[in-house]
Amino acid sequence: MAKVIAHIKEVPFQIEIKTPTGNIITADEPVEKGGKDTGFSPKELLTASLSACTLATLRMYINKKGWNIPEIKVETELIEMDGKTLFARKLEFLSTVDEDQKKRLILVANACPVHKILSGTIEIETELI
Structure with missing residues (x-):
């Protein structure tokens, strides 16, 4: 089984994704879709x-x-x-x-x-x- 917890705050489309063991990645939308392209779409x-x-x-x-x-x-x-x-x-x-x-x-x-x-x-x- 795989499990992640994703969380978004006020920065448009910037999402923090964590595993239960503490690994973290950032997801975001490209600039042309309103994001800041700070992570994978x-x-x-x-x-x-x-x-x-x-x-x-x-x-x-x-x-x-x-x-x-x-x-x-x-x-x-x-x-x-x-x-x-x-x-x-x-x-x-x-x-x-x-x-x-x-x-x-x-x-x-x-x-x-x-x-x-x-x-x-x-x-x-x-x-x-």
């Missing part, structure tokens, strides 16, 4: 979550296999069009990776937990406390 946070999970999942798999792949980059873009949302994700392995490894690593990337959540049925329940 909500959509950037969602996109970053997929990127981070992809990289962590790949690193776990690569380490388990003992492959010499010291660095991986992922570029993820959230694209909205015609009522559809697309996450365009590009992986870059900064070392030699053979074709069989590439195929396996794409399957592993697609198996990361956040990918599974975003690909599945999502329900959101809201209540006042």
Whole structure:
């Protein structure tokens, strides 16, 4: 389970997000939407979550296999069009990776937990406390 507590005060759109263990990040809207661009936008946070999970999942798999792949980059873009949302994700392995490894690593990337959540049925329940 994941849990965060988000809090906004009087600065327009500047949001402090905390985990129960004390990690803190700032979210904000871009200047053109009335924010001050002091942190990730909500959509950037969602996109970053997929990127981070992809990289962590790949690193776990690569380490388990003992492959010499010291660095991986992922570029993820959230694209909205015609009522559809697309996450365009590009992986870059900064070392030699053979074709069989590439195929396996794409399957592993697609198996990361956040990918599974975003690909599945999502329900959101809201209540006042």
